[in-house]
Amino acid sequence: MIGENAREIAxxxxxxxxxxxxxxxxxxxxxxxxxxxxHALETLCDxxxxxxxxxxxxxxxxxxxxxxxxRLKTGLTADCTxxxxxxxSGNVAWTRPAFGGNLxxxxxxxxxxxxxxxxxxxxxxxxKRNKGGTGPxxxxxxxxxxxxxxxxxxxxxxxxxEDVPKLEEAEIIVSGGRGLGAPxxxxxxxxxxxxxxxxxxxxxxxxDAGWIPYTHQVGxxxxxxxxxVYIAVGISGAIQHxxxxxxxxxxxxxxxxxxxxxxxxxxxxxxxxxxxxxxALVQQIRQSRGVTR
Amino acid sequence: MDSYAFITQEQxxxxxxxxxxxxxxxxxxxxxxxxxxxxxxxxxRTLCEAGFNSVTIPNExxxxxxxxxxxxxxxEEMARYDAGFAFSFNAANGILKAVYTHGTDEQKxxxxxxxxxxxxxxxxxxxxxxxxxxxxAMRTTAVRDGDEYVLNGTKTFISNGGIADMFLVLASxxxxxxxxxxxxxxxxxxxxxxAGKHEDKLGxxxxxxxxxxxxxxxxxxxxxxxxxxxxxxxxxxxxxxSRPFTMVYAVxxxxxxxxxxxxxxxxxxxxxxxxxxxxxxxxxxxDMEAQIQAARxxxxxxxxxxxxxxxxxxxxxxxxxxASEMAVRVTEMAVQIHGGYGYCxxxxxxxxxxxxxIFTIFEGTNQIQRMVLSRHLAKRQ
Amino acid sequence: MNILVCxxxxxxxxxxxxxxxxxxxxxxxxPSIVNPxxxxxxxxxxxxxxxxxxxxxxxxxxxxxxxxALRECLSVGADKxxxxxxxxxxxxxxxxxxxxxxxxxxxxxxxxxxxxxxxxIGGDTGQVGPExxxxxxxxxxxxxxxxxxxxxxxxAKREHDKGYEMVECSLPALVSVIKTDYEPRYPSxxxxxxxxxxxxxxxxxxxx
Numbered sequence: 038m039i040g041e042n043a044r045e046i047a048x049x050x051x052x053x054x055x056x057x058x059x060x061x062x063x064x065x066x067x068x069x070x071x072x073x074x075x076h077a078l079e080t081l082c083d084x085x086x087x088x089x090x091x092x093x094x095x096x097x098x099x100x101x102x103x104x105x106x107x108r109l110k111t112g113l114t115a116d117c118t119x120x121x122x123x124x125x126s127g128n129v130a131w132t133r134p135a136f137g138g139n140l141x142x143x144x145x146x147x148x149x150x151x152x153x154x155x156x157x158x159x160x161x162x163x164x165k166r167n168k169g170g171t172g173p174x175x176x177x178x179x180x181x182x183x184x185x186x187x188x189x190x191x192x193x194x195x196x197x198x199e200d201v202p203k204l205e206e207a208e209i210i211v212s213g214g215r216g217l218g219a220p221x222x223x224x225x226x227x228x229x230x231x232x233x234x235x236x237x238x239x240x241x242x243x244x245d246a247g248w249i250p251y252t253h254q255v256g257x258x259x260x261x262x263x264x265x266v267y268i269a270v271g272i273s274g275a276i277q278h279x280x281x282x283x284x285x286x287x288x289x290x291x292x293x294x295x296x297x298x299x300x301x302x303x304x305x306x307x308x309x310x311x312x313x314x315x316x317a318l319v320q321q322i323r324q325s326r327g328v329t330r
Numbered sequence: 331m332d333s334y335a336f337i338t339q340e341q342x343x344x345x346x347x348x349x350x351x352x353x354x355x356x357x358x359x360x361x362x363x364x365x366x367x368x369x370x371x372x373x374x375r376t377l378c379e380a381g382f383n384s385v386t387i388p389n390e391x392x393x394x395x396x397x398x399x400x401x402x403x404x405x406e407e408m409a410r411y412d413a414g415f416a417f418s419f420n421a422a423n424g425i426l427k428a429v430y431t432h433g434t435d436e437q438k439x440x441x442x443x444x445x446x447x448x449x450x451x452x453x454x455x456x457x458x459x460x461x462x463x464x465x466x467a468m469r470t471t472a473v474r475d476g477d478e479y480v481l482n483g484t485k486t487f488i489s490n491g492g493i494a495d496m497f498l499v500l501a502s503x504x505x506x507x508x509x510x511x512x513x514x515x516x517x518x519x520x521x522x523x524x525a526g527k528h529e530d531k532l533g534x535x536x537x538x539x540x541x542x543x544x545x546x547x548x549x550x551x552x553x554x555x556x557x558x559x560x561x562x563x564x565x566x567x568x569x570x571x572s573r574p575f576t577m578v579y580a581v582x583x584x585x586x587x588x589x590x591x592x593x594x595x596x597x598x599x600x601x602x603x604x605x606x607x608x609x610x611x612x613x614x615x616x617d618m619e620a621q622i623q624a625a626r627x628x629x630x631x632x633x634x635x636x637x638x639x640x641x642x643x644x645x646x647x648x649x650x651x652x653a654s655e656m657a658v659r660v661t662e663m664a665v666q667i668h669g670g671y672g673y674c675x676x677x678x679x680x681x682x683x684x685x686x687x688i689f690t691i692f693e694g695t696n697q698i699q700r701m702v703l704s705r706h707l708a709k710r711q
Numbered sequence: 712m713n714i715l716v717c718x719x720x721x722x723x724x725x726x727x728x729x730x731x732x733x734x735x736x737x738x739x740x741x742p743s744i745v746n747p748x749x750x751x752x753x754x755x756x757x758x759x760x761x762x763x764x765x766x767x768x769x770x771x772x773x774x775x776x777x778x779x780a781l782r783e784c785l786s787v788g789a790d791k792x793x794x795x796x797x798x799x800x801x802x803x804x805x806x807x808x809x810x811x812x813x814x815x816x817x818x819x820x821x822x823x824x825x826x827x828x829x830x831x832i833g834g835d836t837g838q839v840g841p842e843x844x845x846x847x848x849x850x851x852x853x854x855x856x857x858x859x860x861x862x863x864x865x866x867a868k869r870e871h872d873k874g875y876e877m878v879e880c881s882l883p884a885l886v887s888v889i890k891t892d893y894e895p896r897y898p899s900x901x902x903x904x905x906x907x908x909x910x911x912x913x914x915x916x917x918x919x
Contacts, residue, residue: 071841071850071851072850075845095872096869099853100853103805103836103838103839103840104842104845104851106838107846108845113836115836133835134835135833136833136835185881186850187849187851187881187884188880189878189879190877190878191876191878191879193873193876194874194875194876196873197872197874245894250874251889251890252870258747258748258751258890259890
């Protein structure tokens with residue numbers, strides 16, 4: 038762990054099943070910096086020579102991963118959704134989606150070490166924490182590689198107000214599209230999402246129209262998600278959107294156009310006016326919640 | 331695109347650019363603008379930026395200087411998305427054709443600059459409440475007063491009338507001479523032109539059709555095009571050459587109706603099979619294709635004649651009657667093939683059926699066309 | 712400003728078909744497009760050029776058919792296009808690709824800023840950009856949404872889970888672009904005609 042809360046997270050990791058933890062602390066590691074983090078990981082890899090290194094495929098994880106891979110002249114498999122061991126060679130078998138999830142590729146890195154991979158967030162379930170778990174936590178002291186760090190984060194601007202899970206980790210997502218007609222109608226999507234404890238997503242059309250920020254965009258040029266339930270409201274289901282949510286467990290689509298392509302992949306298809314259906318759905322959920330209490 | 335065997339790669343490229351823009355900018359809003367009865371100005375601007383308003387403007391005036399065949403290929407494709415939009419977008423041709431043929435160099439440059447550089451929308455004002463087919467009976471007057479003309483009158487059913495910046499106006503400078511007393515003028519909105527009633531039409535609703543009112547509108551005398559009293563003749567000449575190319579929009583419209591019908595017929599099942607397997611349906615599709623192709627090739631042939639400088643003569647009313655009536659027949663069959671769904675607004679064919687009807691009425695009714703055509707025939711040896 | 716945009720020609724996913732028997736991509740007859748993220752990158756690059764002056768060069772590693780994609784880039788604001796091609800490049804992983812492209816960058820020389828798209832639809836790895844930055848020993852900003860250049864420094868708007876970050880970066884640098892607030896522009900008829908006539912150099916430096 039590299040960064041500000043390194044010790045705290047290290048303890049969490051040990052309690053979740055890690056055998057040992059290495060932490061890199063220091064004022065300079067407070068915010069992410071490509072040069073610093075790459076150098077730190079390189080130093081650790083040189084010292085400990087791990088055969089395998091896994092990094093979370095977060096925005097920063099996918100920033101440092103390739104930089105490190107190139108520095109170590111080794112292979113990196115990005116955004117993996119499954120991990121295994123190739124029986125014959127003993128190499129890690131990295132499984133990752135290609136072509137927006139239309140194809141699953143299994144990659145091996147036979148000749149170089151470490152074998153690097155970034156792992157897609159939200160795919161694997163978090164292990165249970167065993168509060169009493171113990172294990173060694175060693176502090177690694179790593180100096181910055183030089184004065185010039187190349188990049189510097191000046192400020193963070195928060196645009197996501199809701200305190201809900203990230204799209205990639207959400208179990209339920211309610212997404213809105215062009216069919217909503219106007220930005221204020223996203224309130225319908227938010228209402229439904231609130232009732233279900235879901236995250237709010239969007240098609241590209243709604244983002245392009247300026248109705249909702251890009252961080253909510255699901256699809257080929259947005260986020261790829263695989264929740265338990267995906268509810269598409271007023272989304273036609275162009276293939277670029279489907280590339281981003283096609284692997285959801287259950288897809289519910291609400292659209293007044295019976296020919297909408299989203300219905301080709303929906304498990305439950307509601308052909309109707311979303312302005313009638315969504316409020317009715319919200320009403321039903323509220324009522325049923327009242328009953329079960 | 332593939333229906334014209336002699337299409338060049340360059341022409342294909344233009345159509346690809348056009349499709350890209352219209353797929354993203356026009357296709358998603360057609361239903362909305364059809365309901366609102368409004369012209370999507372932002373799409374107009376995007377197409378102008380890409381150069382589509384300069385296709386037939388000569389090179390020396392800053393345009394792309396392309397031939398009529400290219401113009402028709404582009405026009406048909408635009409109409410495949412929306413015939414009303416295509417018709418309105420290309421309405422600038424009216425005033426440009428007039429000044430290029432009969433105007434002074436200064437007028438040519440002025441009008442071209444207004445359209446290319448200022449992005450001005452233009453329209454052609456001929457029709458009046460009491461002067462449609464009988465255009466010579468028009469009552470709008472242009473009275474000479476010093477070095478100005480004063481225009482008074484009301485034009486009706488003017489395409490782009492409500493949104494135009496620049497107007498090509500036919501007005502009478504001498505009512506006693508009837509047709510030979512009509513002159514042609516360039517008028518700017520800022521001269522005091524007012525838009526009147528905005529028509530609530532059956533179809534081509536993306537095209538603005540409005541009344542245009544001239545109430546003591548004063549224009550410089552230099553805005554007269556050509557000579558006094560020649561206006562009617564000038565207009566008849568260029569309507570003759572422009573009419574066929576308005577019909578290319580009917581072909582685009584009909585083509586879309588056919589494509590939708592084929593798609594539907596393959597998917598819709600009755601009695602256990604797709605309806606395209608039924609001769610009652612597929613014979614209709616065959617008829618639609620044959621008629622569309624015939625109209626299209628007739629128009630492209632005429633385009634080649636224009637490019638070669640050959641007058642169209644009797645071919646003009648032939649194209650007008652054939653293509654317009656084809657569009658009405660084809661869209662009617664399209665609705666029939668879609669059955670009940672074809673009659674509902676959820677499906678796009680009812681709009682095409684509504685859009686088609688205008689083609690037998692405007693640009694000279696088909697009755698007038700038959701009159702003109704029979705006169706041509708009577709003159710033949 | 713001397714700007715480089717790395718572009719990859721990819722199959723159009725709207726037309727993707729998977730062979731159900733072999734479970735591989737059917738490439739035959741599938742139209743090719745400029746990778747969508749690269750199109751955003753190019754638009755940002757062209758806007759910077761329009762504001763600060765300079766040139767935008769587009770570089771692509773691929774087979775001869777990628778020339779069509781390079782022409783598309785020329786029709787939307789790029790000034791020069793270079794294709795680097797060689798049979799030996801076939802089957803390259805990201806490390807090899809980034810090495811090849813970086814070598815080209817060094818040969819072409821003198822770039823202030825290099826743009827890449829975040830990832831290529833298809834491979835979806837997002838690795839070539841950062842790996843190039845490593846080869847070239849320049850700083851990188853990934854997941855860029857907007858960029859400005861002030862006083863010889865880059866000011867980048869970078870994606871963040873909770874919104875976005877403003878990042879300052881020294882030049883020369885490499886950036887990878889996700890999505891911008893501006894849609895990539897349409898070509899005009901004129902720019903398309905000019906692009907069709909343009910000379911595109913196909914380099915195979917290994918041979919010369």
